Amino acid sequence: GGGSWLDWSSFRGFSNLYYSGLSGLCSERDFKVECGGFSNRPVYSLKPVPDTSLLVTSGPPDTSLQVWQVSAEDSDVIKSVSTISTENGTGQTWAKIATISARAPWVLHGSRLNNIQITEVESRKNVYMAGIQTNSEELSGLAFLDANTLLLCCARGGLCLADVRQPQSPLEAASVPWAPCGERWCMGVGRGPQGSDSQPIACLSSRGRLTLTDIRKISESLASAKCKVPSPSSDAEFLCVSWAPALEGCLAVSGFDGTVHVYDAQSWDSSGGEAEPIFVHKGHAFGPGSSRNPPLVTVHMWHPQKPRTLLSAASDGSLHVWDWVQSCGKCG
Structure with a gap:
């Protein structure tokens, strides 16, 4: 009871996992517990x-x-x-x-x-x-x-x-001057270019602030934005930000409600303006009983090889594996 966990290593038996606005997961068809x-x-x-x-x-x-x-x-x-x-x-x-x-x-x-x-x-x-x-x-x-x-x-x-x-x-x-007091923060570490000592870091606050920095100078903000999510997080313990391993400059954010937001951070600058997500996964928000007790996405992660496939879990016990449709010129 309590909390959620997930990891791709636990889903060795999955096949044809897909979620979109037009098709949903079917446990008998899409995956089995091994x-x-x-x-x-x-x-x-x-x-x-x-x-x-x-x-x-x-x-x-x-x-x-x-x-x-x-x-x-x-x-x-x-x-x-x-x-x-x-x-x-x-x-x-x-x-x-x-x-x-x-x-x-x-x-x-x-x-x-x-x-x-x-x-x-x-x-x-x-x-x-x-x-x-x-x-x-x-x-x-x-x-x-x-x-x-x-x-x-x-x-x-x-x-x-x-x-x-x-x-x-x-x-x-x-010391990180870009982190205002009174907010809770979490981080996600990405992969740098091959042969480089650079590694991108995304820091997410409970009020939806996103700051990008680099392992070579962690006290310096390289870019920032405000996520288009409810603020502040209803349970900051489940804040989650992660870089896509197979898409340059793409990251996902969850922990504010029953959704997962995908952003393209390649065009962000230091202005800190509101960023528009390029995709919002709303599947958890429409599950059984969600109107009475809206679920909270507790964790998400990217598939290590499939560029646009993610796995997410919510406080109602729901588990989704889903793809998002590529928009023209976005993330890769």
């Missing part, structure tokens, strides 16, 4: 561990992580295999997580700047811990940029870079 399991606690985040059959989840009421194994092909069970406990995790908000398998299967996790660590998933051995510090800002997201570099986003908008090769170093969020 394997599943039960969690005795809410799942707010799920990440596959690359190159393994393992998944890591997190959620209330504390910062511990649950490790799951997707069983062999002759079984339909996703089974719980271990729990990664954290010191002083009781009473803290649930842990944000990211995974990588560069050296070994690792999970980066933490709920605040002063409890960031990396744990080896299979052995549960701690391989990195940030230095003791007084800064206890709440985190809204974190990411591996590569095997050595971490990017952390604070709920108040600050961004922080950390180096795995410098354990015990205190973490300090960079």
Whole structure:
């Protein structure tokens, strides 16, 4: 119960998944459940561990992580295999997580700047811990940029870079003058040009402000816009912004209502004017019972290969896989 999770690795059996204003999803035709399991606690985040059959989840009421194994092909069970406990995790908000398998299967996790660590998933051995510090800002997201570099986003908008090769170093969020006080922020990290050290970052606030920056100078705003969404977010904990992996300059935004907005950010400048979405997915807003209790999109993500295919989940338990129609001259 509570929250939603999704990941393309959990949908290996899908085929012909499509949603538009003219055709809807049919569970018998469009996808089947290959394997599943039960969690005795809410799942707010799920990440596959690359190159393994393992998944890591997190959620209330504390910062511990649950490790799951997707069983062999002759079984339909996703089974719980271990729990990664954290010191002083009781009473803290649930842990944000990211995974990588560069050296070994690792999970980066933490709920605040002063409890960031990396744990080896299979052995549960701690391989990195940030230095003791007084800064206890709440985190809204974190990411591996590569095997050595971490990017952390604070709920108040600050961004922080950390180096795995410098354990015990205190973490300090960079000053970001473009992040007004009183708003909650989240981030999405995109892919830079091949061979470049550039990586785009999109930061989204609970009032619908979008600021674009770059990993090379995270305190500088390169472009900004105001999303055309209700303001402020009804539940800022589910704010989500993500870059399209296969479309240059395209990003999606959710967490304000029952919709997902797609934007083309290539023409944005520093004016911060209102941006028009090039597509709005409204499928969740028209589900059974939505007129009495409108659902909130809790998370979305892009298909890693199919340029215009996204997956989204909402607070009413609905799960949509959908495509959007290309407009002339937009996103690719």
